Structure formats: C-alpha cells, structure tokens
Amino acid sequence: MKKLGLVGGMSWVSTVDYYRFINEGVNAKLGGLNYAECIIYSVNFNAFVSNNTAGKWDDTFHILLDACQNLEKAGAEAIVLCANTAHAVADRLETEINLPIIHIVTETAAAIKAAGLRKVGLLGTKFTMEMDFYKDKLVSSGIEPIVPATQESRDFIQNTLRDELGKGIIREETRKGYLAIIDELIRQGAEGIILGCTEIPMIISQADVPVPVFDTTQIHSDAAVAFALAE
Known part of the structure; x- marks a missing residue:
C-alpha cells in the first residue's frame, strides 16, 4: 500500500x-x-x-x-x-x-465523462467559480461548465462556505439557497452539478437534486x- x-x-x-x-x-x-x-x-x-x-x-x-x-x-x-x-x-x-x-479536477472530469455528460453546473468558492484554473481543465476534457450568473449568488456561496460550512454550521435556510441556485443552473441547461467545494456535500446530496451530482470530496x-x- x-x-x-x-x-x-x-x-x-x-x-x-x-x-x-x-x-x-x-x-x-x-x-x-x-x-x-x-x-x-x-x-x-x-x-x-x-x-x-x-x-x-x-x-x-x-x-x-x-x-x-x-x-x-x-x-x-x-x-x-x-x-x-x-x-x-x-x-x-x-x-x-x-x-x-x-x-481533483482531473478526477471529477473523468467521472463526468463516464456519466456521458457534456454541460455541468459548477458550485464552489468564488475563486473556483470565477478563476480559470478549474473551468479550463473541464473544457480541455470536453466539458462545458456554467456557474451561477449573478454576483449575488456567487457571493452567497462564498460567504456561506467561509462563515458557515467551513465552521461545521448547517442551516436549512442556506440549503434552500443552494437548491435555488442549482435549479437555476438546471434551467440554463446543466445536465449535472459539480459540488466543487469540499464542504458543499455537507449540505447538498444527490437526494436533493434531480440531475447527477458530482461530490468532489468522494x-x-x-x-x-x-x-x-x-x-
């Protein structure tokens, strides 16, 4: 081993x-x-x-x-x-x-390709969503990532990751906020959702989402x- x-x-x-x-x-x-x-x-x-x-x-x-x-x-x-x-x-x-x-991105891209998906929603810190390091690796694997369109949504994810989930705090109101953002990404054509921060699976699981979810921690x-x- x-x-x-x-x-x-x-x-x-x-x-x-x-x-x-x-x-x-x-x-x-x-x-x-x-x-x-x-x-x-x-x-x-x-x-x-x-x-x-x-x-x-x-x-x-x-x-x-x-x-x-x-x-x-x-x-x-x-x-x-x-x-x-x-x-x-x-x-x-x-x-x-x-x-x-x-x-983590190489392995996540492989899982998405194995599932036969091409367009996925990406949730994560504002750095993961707004910088190129994550999205470029997905694109190079033939995957089109989309992120929440509004700064308000991206700030909500960033702030709750830092101030709640990163401290182990789980709030139902926050979970509903994530689900609303995910629903909007699905309406924009996302075939799956990347839980692209290792804290997000603490609050969102496959049972919550009607399309495939990719738990990057797992x-x-x-x-x-x-x-x-x-x-």
Missing part, C-alpha cells in the same frame, strides 16, 4: 470527511482491519482564506508548498490537496516537489484509494 500525504485544514471539517472516505475505501477493497496509510498536514484555514481573498496566491502557494514538502519528508508517495480551491496552485506545486498530485478520495492500492 502506498502512503498518502493529505494537505488538509481547508477546512478541517471536510478534511475529516477525506480521512473517513479514504479509510472506508481501503477497507472496502481489502477487508479485515486494513485501513489507509496516510499523513495529514493541516494548514491554518484563516491564512489560506485571507491570502486568497487578498489575491496573494504566491503566499497561498508557499503555505501549501511547505505542507507538501513536509509530507514528502515524512514518506508520503502522493499528495492529496483536500480542497478544490487549493488546486489553483496545484500545477505550480507539482513542478516544485518530487511527488504526484492527485488532481470522487477525490476514491482516486486517492485507487492510487494507494495500485500495483
């Missing part, structure tokens, strides 16, 4: 889900008392969010590079960045470390398990 290095804390509540999904995935494959060999480096969420909000992506890069390098020194054989937004600097990180990064965790158990 290969040893995984998880860069977590973005936020800690979704890192808990990664840890659970990866261990459950290994056990489902190997049975008995087999669980994942992994190391977690949890960064300070406040520094991560503050840098991103201020556009200080170099500072975000260096926080994550330090985490990756420490995981490499500890014996990790691959890196799992436990946040969609962190992948804004993933390609740059991979040029600076000697380990592969299991890329997809990414499954890919990590596949890497760990590959010959």
Whole structure:
C-alpha cells in the first residue's frame, strides 16, 4: 500500500470527511482491519482564506508548498490537496516537489465523462467559480461548465462556505439557497452539478437534486484509494 500525504485544514471539517472516505475505501477493497496509510498536514484555514481573498496566491502557494514538502519528508508517495480551491496552485506545486498530485479536477472530469455528460453546473468558492484554473481543465476534457450568473449568488456561496460550512454550521435556510441556485443552473441547461467545494456535500446530496451530482470530496478520495492500492 502506498502512503498518502493529505494537505488538509481547508477546512478541517471536510478534511475529516477525506480521512473517513479514504479509510472506508481501503477497507472496502481489502477487508479485515486494513485501513489507509496516510499523513495529514493541516494548514491554518484563516491564512489560506485571507491570502486568497487578498489575491496573494504566491503566499497561498508557499503555505501549501511547505505542507507538501513536509509530507514528502515524512514518506508520503502522493499528495492529496483536500480542497478544490487549493488546486489553483496545484500545477505550480507539482513542478516544485518530487511527488504526484492527485488532481481533483482531473478526477471529477473523468467521472463526468463516464456519466456521458457534456454541460455541468459548477458550485464552489468564488475563486473556483470565477478563476480559470478549474473551468479550463473541464473544457480541455470536453466539458462545458456554467456557474451561477449573478454576483449575488456567487457571493452567497462564498460567504456561506467561509462563515458557515467551513465552521461545521448547517442551516436549512442556506440549503434552500443552494437548491435555488442549482435549479437555476438546471434551467440554463446543466445536465449535472459539480459540488466543487469540499464542504458543499455537507449540505447538498444527490437526494436533493434531480440531475447527477458530482461530490468532489468522494470522487477525490476514491482516486486517492485507487492510487494507494495500485500495483
């Protein structure tokens, strides 16, 4: 079994889900008392969010590079960045470390293509929705992403991710707000919905949505398990 290095804390509540999904995935494959060999480096969420909000992506890069390098020194054989937004600097990180990064967008695109979908709604932080790093990788895989059209909707998602879900706070009013935004994306032609922030599956599930939902936390965790158990 290969040893995984998880860069977590973005936020800690979704890192808990990664840890659970990866261990459950290994056990489902190997049975008995087999669980994942992994190391977690949890960064300070406040520094991560503050840098991103201020556009200080170099500072975000260096926080994550330090985490990756420490995981490499500890014996990790691959890196799992436990946040969609962190992948804004993933390609740059991979040029600076000697380990592969299991890329959340690559794995999500593969799941969407396997489902035979071409046009999907993308929910996430404002960085994921408004910057190009996520959408460009989807487009390069033949997938057309659409994001909430209004700044008000994108700000609602950003603020609730930061101030509620990132702290483990679940509110029914917030869930209804997400569903209204999803309904609008479906009206615009979305054939599926990417839950493109690792906290969103805390409040939205497939049972809530009439089109296929792509839970990036689960997809990414499954890919990590596949890497760990590959010959």
